[in-house]
Amino acid sequence: MDRLPRHDAASSAPPAGAGDALVLFMPSGRRGRFALGTPLLDAARTLGVYVESVCGGRGLCGRCQVEVAEGHFAKHAITSRADHLGPAGDTEAPYRRRGILAPARRLSCAARILGDLVIDVPAEFAVNRQIVRKRAETRAIAADPATRLVTVSVSPPDMEHPLGDADRLIAAIEAGGEWRGVWIDPPLLATVQETLRAGEWTVTAAVHQDIARPQLIALWPGVRSAAFGVAFDIGSTTIAGHLVDLSTGRAVASAGTTNPQIRFGEDLMSRISYLMMNPADRTALTDAVRGAIGTLIARLCAQADVAAEDVLEAVFVGNPVMHHLFLGIDPQQLGQAPFALAVSGPVRLPARDLGLSIHPGGRVYVLPCIAGHVGADAAAVALAEGPQHHDDITLVVDVGTNAELLLGNRDRVLAASSPTGPAFEGAQITAGQRAAPGAIERVRIDPATLEPRIKVIGIDAWSDEDGFDEGIGTVGVTGICGSGIIEAVAELFLAGIVGADGLIDPDLASRSPRIGFDGRVASYRLWEGSIAVTVTQTDIRAVQLAKGALYAGARLLMDRLGVDHVDRIKLAGAFGSYIDPKYAMVLGLIPDCRLDRVSAVGNAAGTGARMALARREHRAEVEALVRRIEKIETALEPRFQEHFVHAMALPNGRDAFPHLAAAVSLPTPRAAGAGGSARRGNRRRATP
Secondary structure (H helix, E strand, O other), X not given: OOEEEEEOOOOOOOOOOXXXXXXXXXXXXXXXXXXXXXXXXXXXXXXXXXXXXXXXXXXXXXXXXXXXXXXXXXXXXXXXXXXXXXOOOOOOHHHHHOOOOOOOEEEOOOOEEOOOEEEEOOHHHOHHHOOOOOOOOOOOOOOEOOEEEEEEEOOOOEOOEOOOHHHHHHHHHHOOOOOOOOEEOHHHHHHHHHHHHHXXXXXXXXXXXXXXXXXXXXXXXXXXXXXXXEEEEEOOOEEEEEEEEOOOOEEEEEEEEEOHHHHHOOOHHHHHHHHHHXXXXXXXXXXXXXXXXXXXXXXXXXXXXXXXXXXXXXXXXXXXXXXXXXXXXXXXHHHOOOOOOOOOOOEEEEHHHHOOOOOOOOEEEEOOOOEOOEOHHXXXXXXXXXXXXXXXXXXEEEOOOOEEEEEEOOOOEEEEEEOOOHHHHOOOOOOEOOOOOOEEEEEEEOOOOOOEEEEEOOOOOEXXXXXXXXXXXXXXXXXXXXXXXXXXXXXXXXXXXXXXXXXXXXXXXXXXXXXXXXXXXXXXXXXXXXXXXXXXXXXXXXXXXXXXXXXXXXXXXXXXXXXXXOOEEEEEHHHHOOOOHHHHHHHOOOOOOOHHHXXXXXXXXXXXXXXXXXXXXXXXXXXXXXXXXXXXXXXXXXXXXXXXXXXXXXXXXXXXXXXXXXXXXXXXXXXXXXXXXXXXXXXXXXXX
């Protein structure tokens, strides 16, 4: 279905056509005309309206919920009615039966436009509320950047020695002895004479030297000392950027934002599927991520009071799909075996080729990818955390919708990815949401009373402490995020409500009214308010599937390395940094290890990007490291399914957890047949 041109909220309403309708989205105020029959989600995407769509519009997640505001809106000249959307069909029916989709709400992927509409996007499904938790980790990096400033005095022109101004400039730069064979970036040639005279023959040059001949990329009159670079970690969910002083290697500003590509699909495969169905929209995904990066660069510069023309370098990391889309490369080959990368080595190019809002002569470096499912972000994590520098067997896990794992020591390093899916992001969970104010992020359950305590993002107090009720009046409780669902399932297990098989014991309903059934699905009510937050048997199964896939990936690496335990575990990434290591191990998300040797390392991918920005030798190091890392393709490994089946149990059905048992009082396994009635409707075979 062809879409009509976009119209911003500030524009006057375009004239109606015979076969189109005016659609206004609130609270953003964006509006436009669309052909009748257009899916409402497509209209939102076209206008850049954030509607959470985990599955990419395939009707599989139930997250793209909206409401029709009915009535005549004179200000907007719209009469909006519920029947201006097509009737609900089979896609929405199961979500209504399970109580996930309220009677007044529709799934925007399944609802088609039949007339003028005012659409409200509920706050809990507006992903731009997400808190981006990717800060610059404190790490000293000895600066030796690829781009450096040098101030020189150039001899004025002389009729007896008729060298060109640019030639004398190069001679002055090379006279210092640091560079040889300097050449000038061609677009800069037209400005050399004007700049030399403006500076009265004293100028500051920016010279870039990575692996090729040194290149003059920028020139200013007089003396100048400010030189900065930006380092970006482009994640499928969030984008984090850091502004770095190239003379010190220190981050002077950090900022993050939600990746706007989310409106085309939550996870990587959803975006690839979207492109397969809408190949003409590839540039839209590229423009979306580059636009977000441009906005972040402006924000970083404003924070540090730095001019954009003082930003001379940019370094980028990301998973293979993000890597390709940022560079304007079609990622569809990554969606099918053999998962071929268009380019795996490092990419070096001028910033102007990507339309970046830094100095026009600035240079871009993109770290190499390891393999089709293990990208430049994993390479940056390896650079930052350096398992290759130690004797200890170290497991590094970057937890996300597609978990990336590194295992090894100075002798050997292996890498793999594991398809955990979006459950850890709060998706595919009944009351799940992203990390935003109002989301439950911490859970404790009393094993004697079976009563919960919760902590909510945006409120300092726990639910049984002073100040919580006042905080709820402002923030509310809107759902549960990834760290919250991990702790909830682990606490349900530790309290004996859930068995090692992941099944809720319905016999405990006599002890607590919080345990019951939502239809045929057993559940535990974690919070009762304007929005009820329950953990259902289906939610627990989604967590089991996700953690089972991640653990199976780790075990495959251990098999290949020939070890039965790991010495250290490092949890990387925004989500990994907010997981309590104890609960990660209780859940069986990670292998058994001494708890004091399990640590969160923050945004390691961003740290690796900063290292490559601040110091040239780190680029050579990561390029050599990527060549020696051994890639394990989990999808092709015959033992993946075996490990996965055992990993479905809490914490595991076969592997022992002696370190965990020494630190945590694990519940006694149920007798055979206990809690059997909880199995109603849950006998389907799990697949990763």
